[in-house]
Amino acid sequence: MGVTKTQIFDQQQNELAQFFKILGHPARIAILQFISTQDSCICNDLVDEIGLAQATISQHLKELKRIGLIQGEIEGKSMCYCININRWNELQQTLNSFFNTTKQNCC
Amino acid sequence: MGVTKTQIFDQQQNELAQFFKILGHPARIAILQFISTQDSCICNDLVDEIGLAQATISQHLKELKRIGLIQGEIEGKSMCYCININRWNELQQTLNSFFNTTKQNCC
DNA sequence: ATTTATTATCGTAATATTGCGATATTAAGA
DNA sequence: TCTTAATATCGCAATATTACGATAATAAAT
Numbered sequence: 001m002g003v004t005k006t007q008i009f010d011q012q013q014n015e016l017a018q019f020f021k022i023l024g025h026p027a028r029i030a031i032l033q034f035i036s037t038q039d040s041c042i043c044n045d046l047v048d049e050i051g052l053a054q055a056t057i058s059q060h061l062k063e064l065k066r067i068g069l070i071q072g073e074i075e076g077k078s079m080c081y082c083i084n085i086n087r088w089n090e091l092q093q094t095l096n097s098f099f100n101t102t103k104q105n106c107c
Numbered sequence: 108m109g110v111t112k113t114q115i116f117d118q119q120q121n122e123l124a125q126f127f128k129i130l131g132h133p134a135r136i137a138i139l140q141f142i143s144t145q146d147s148c149i150c151n152d153l154v155d156e157i158g159l160a161q162a163t164i165s166q167h168l169k170e171l172k173r174i175g176l177i178q179g180e181i182e183g184k185s186m187c188y189c190i191n192i193n194r195w196n197e198l199q200q201t202l203n204s205f206f207n208t209t210k211q212n213c214c
Numbered sequence: 215a216t217t218t219a220t221t222a223t224c225g226t227a228a229t230a231t232t233g234c235g236a237t238a239t240t241a242a243g244a
Numbered sequence: 245t246c247t248t249a250a251t252a253t254c255g256c257a258a259t260a261t262t263a264c265g266a267t268a269a270t271a272a273a274t
Contacts, residue, residue, distance in 0.1 A: 003259055004232065008158040009133035013140070021131030025262085026116035026124040029205075033120070036209045044221070051115040053264050058222055060262095077220050077271055085210060092206040098136075099199040102143045103192060110229055111262065132232085151250070163233050165252055184241055184250050 016098055019091060022067050027052060028060050035070065035083055043078040067091075123205055126198060129174050134159060135167050142177065142190055150185040174198075 006014050022028065030050050035042055046061075047054045061081065064070045068087040073080045113121050129135065137157050142149055153168075154161045168188065171177045175194040180187045 004132065004134075005159065006133060009137055013133045013136045017131050017133040017136050019131075020127050020136075024124050024126075024128030024131045025111065026113060026120040027111075027262090029120045029124050029127075030116055032209055036211060052112065052262095054221075055223080055265075056263050062222085072221095074271085077218090077273095079221060083210060088206070088210050092203070095202065095206075096199070099195070099202075102139055103190060103195050104143060134232090154250095159232095160234050161251075162235075162253080166233080169252085179251095181241085184243095184248090186251060 016094070019067055019094070022063050022069075025060070027056070028064055031057070031060055031064065032069065032083065035081055042082075043075070043080055123201070126174055126201070129170050129176075132167070134163070135171055138164070138167055138171065139176070139190065142188055149189075150182065150187055 009017075027050060031046055034046060034049055038045075044054065044057060046057050050057065052060075061070065061072070065072065068084055069091065070081050071084045073082075116124075134157060138153055141153060141156055151161065151164060153164050157164065159167075168177065168179070172179065175191055176198065177188050178191045180189075
């Protein structure tokens with residue numbers, strides 16, 4: 001096997017899990033942290049900063065874009081990424097809501 | 108390849124990522140949610156409740172135990188799991204701290 | 215138009231994860 | 245003690261993820 005049985009879970013559970021999953025890689029954490037240290041947006045200084053190949057960084061950026069946590073803008077030859085603050089806050093809230101709701105009936 | 112290069116990231120990044128990763132599966136989300144709906148602790152009604160084999164559920168429970176989010180107590184023949192509320196709150200805080208710190212210098 | 219720099223995508227190899235049946239292990243009950 | 249019930253662990257097959265080199269795509273600069 002190796003397939004997650006998404007059919008047996010509801011949409012909320014699948015979405016929440018997918019969001020957690022994407023944050024579940026140190027490179028993606030590092031990317032988000034590095035982007036946030038640049039007061040302006042950044043491009044692929046990420047490749048220099050983090051010790052991964054350009055293709056790999058690009059792949060991770062794609063994942064982060066997929067859930068809307070970052071957005072990219074073309075800036076001449078290069079690409080300027082920054083955190084999508086609305087989505088960021090939205091996800092933080094979703095996540096807190098999960099934490100708060102779930103712990104309610106704890107023994 | 109297929110190996111996450113943990114060496115190039117710091118401990119905080121790796122720990123945070125691992126925590127997110129474990130929450131990044133719908134079955135584990137569902138398990139946590141179901142545990143919390145039981146006012147007392149629960150055992151493996153999880154196997155009936157969630158449509159996965161006993162071996163699979165047991166494996167997921169192991170992962171959740173590994174990061175301390177749940178704890179199990181022997182109760183006769185069966186096992187009584189419940190959320191570790193201290194660890195739960197601790198992780199929620201860690202996570203919020205990541206969200207708040209990271210978004211600070213956003214463009 | 216050609217070159218150069220930057221980023222995205224493709225293809226592939228290595229490893230990890232998911233799920234399950236089969237088999238321990240443990241403890242209660244007959 | 246023998247059976248029964250509940251859970252954990254092992255071993256495997258299927259699929260997913262990670263990483264990277266090679267290559268395509270895009271846009272500035274010459």
